[in-house]
Structures are given as structure tokens and as C-alpha cells.
Amino acid sequence: MIVQAHPSATVSADAVIGVGTRVWHEAQVCSGAKIGRDCTLGKGVYIDRDVVIGDRVKLQNGVSIFRGATVGSGVFVGPHTALLNDRLPRAVNPDGTLKRTGDWAVAGVTIDDGASIGGGCLVLPGVHVGRWALVGAGSVVTRDVPPHGLAFGNPAKLRGYICECAEILLPDGTCSACRAAHQLDTTS
Numbered sequence: 001m002i003v004q005a006h007p008s009a010t011v012s013a014d015a016v017i018g019v020g021t022r023v024w025h026e027a028q029v030c031s032g033a034k035i036g037r038d039c040t041l042g043k044g045v046y047i048d049r050d051v052v053i054g055d056r057v058k059l060q061n062g063v064s065i066f067r068g069a070t071v072g073s074g075v076f077v078g079p080h081t082a083l084l085n086d087r088l089p090r091a092v093n094p095d096g097t098l099k100r101t102g103d104w105a106v107a108g109v110t111i112d113d114g115a116s117i118g119g120g121c122l123v124l125p126g127v128h129v130g131r132w133a134l135v136g137a138g139s140v141v142t143r144d145v146p147p148h149g150l151a152f153g154n155p156a157k158l159r160g161y162i163c164e165c166a167e168i169l170l171p172d173g174t175c176s177a178c179r180a181a182h183q184l185d186t187t188s
Helices: none
Strands: 149-153 158-162
Touching: none
Parallel strands: none
Antiparallel strands: 149 158
């Protein structure tokens, strides 16, 4: 299958989109964005310029991913979640002029392979979410989440660790369901 884009979607001519990716109603993919194979961009998804997204990523309705973000392969991002990039947001400069692209520093979010971000989350600029981590719905992520970390709340706090199968890991790193063994870095 080639790329499938709904007629109401806006995809920049210089965005790169992998084979098998579906871009649904009213989604917008900006200039320089790179999206991998077999992804799903739900209704109203916004992908800012130069964002990089891996293969087999699911972005649910209303997700916004801003410039500077890198999203690994196999990532799930729930509806109405935003990956932010401006640590000091202002509409205008101190002299009252409208801020432009060069008037602030981008601090993009990084989401590693296999991670899941629940619906309605805000991931603050510069945050790194590790491989196979899971962030609970409605969380405000203000700090890094380690690989396999389970984090939720406002602000999101590390509450435990989770397996690739999405079940809780026991303190020794063994999955409570599938019994897979994991070496966890619990020093942070």
C-alpha cells in the first residue's frame, strides 16, 4: 500500500512519509517532517516542521507534536496529547514585537521505541521518555521517564516499571504476567 492521505489533510510537498502510512481527516504535516512506514495519524493530528517519527507509530486524534521532537518506532500517543518545545513561551518579545522562529530556542521531546503516552498528556520541552515506558492519561510530564518506567500524575512521577506486554514488573525486574526478565536502572 502506498501512503493514504484523506482529502482534508494538509501534507507539505517536502514532508517524507513512509509506505503504508495513513493520514486521516484534517491532519497537518509540515515542511521537512519525516514519518516512517505503516503509521497512523488520526483526525486533527499536527506534525510541526522537521519532526522525526519512526515506523508503526499510532498518533490518535488531536495529537500535536512540535518542532524538535523525535518519536521512535512502535510508539503510541493517545488523543489530545501534546509534545511541547518552548521552555519560555511568550507571544511577544520584551519590546512588544511578535516573536518569530529565531526569537526562542527549541527544546524538543524525545520518545524512544515502544513507549506509550496516554491521552490528554502534556510532555514538556526537553523531556526524554525511555523505551517501553508508559505515561498514564492526563499526566503532565516535567522530567525524564526511564526505560520501562510507569509514570503518571501532575506532575508525573515514576510509580514503578512496566514490561513490553504492558504488565507491571516485580522489584526484581520480572514481569508479573509473561515472566520476562528485565535489567532495570533504578538509580534515577
